[in-house]
Amino acid sequence: MADQGEQPKIQIDSDWKSQAQAEKERLASIEQEKSQSKAGGVPGAAAAHGQLPPANWDTLMGMMATQALLYMGGYVDPATNRPMVDLEAARHQIDLLGVLETKTKGNLSEDESKQLASVLYELRMQYVRVAQALSGAGRGPRAGGVRP
Numbered sequence: 489m490a491d492q493g494e495q496p497k498i499q500i501d502s503d504w505k506s507q508a509q510a511e512k513e514r515l516a517s518i519e520q521e522k523s524q525s526k527a528g529g530v531p532g533a534a535a536a537h538g539q540l541p542p543a544n545w546d547t548l549m550g551m552m553a554t555q556a557l558l559y560m561g562g563y564v565d566p567a568t569n570r571p572m573v574d575l576e577a578a579r580h581q582i583d584l585l586g587v588l589e590t591k592t593k594g595n596l597s598e599d600e601s602k603q604l605a606s607v608l609y610e611l612r613m614q615y616v617r618v619a620q621a622l623s624g625a626g627r628g629p630r631a632g633g634v635r636p
């Protein structure tokens with residue numbers, strides 16, 4: 489047993505501070521890269537760098553609404569530089585969201601339920617506007633095709 493007056497001996501490795509500093513800098517670098525990729529503001533940029541968006545309700549709603557908008561002329565076909573319009577496919581995407589609404593009734597938070605109802609309302613209104621515009625112009629969309 490050691491004397492009570494003796495202090496325990498502490499051995500200090502001389503380069504522990506440099507190792508700790510290097511680790512701190514490495515972690516700070518990783519955090520900075522993460523914040524820069526988030527601050528980029530470019531949709532899909534995270535996925536392009538190997539990072540996928542979180543698998544959550546907002547991502548699911550965004551993905552499904554984007555697909556419906558794609559088929560309602562919301563995006564340009566890069567091959568033809570013209571809006572893609574396929575109302576059958578758009579309606580199918582909207583109907584899938586309707587199925588999701590029916591199947592999840594009572595299982596969503598109030599915010600999620602409101603978001604889904606709002607997305608469905610906006611997509612349905614856009615669908616009607618696009619369908620009316622195409623029928624008023626005397627030309628209908630070709631299934632799976634691009635508006636002439």
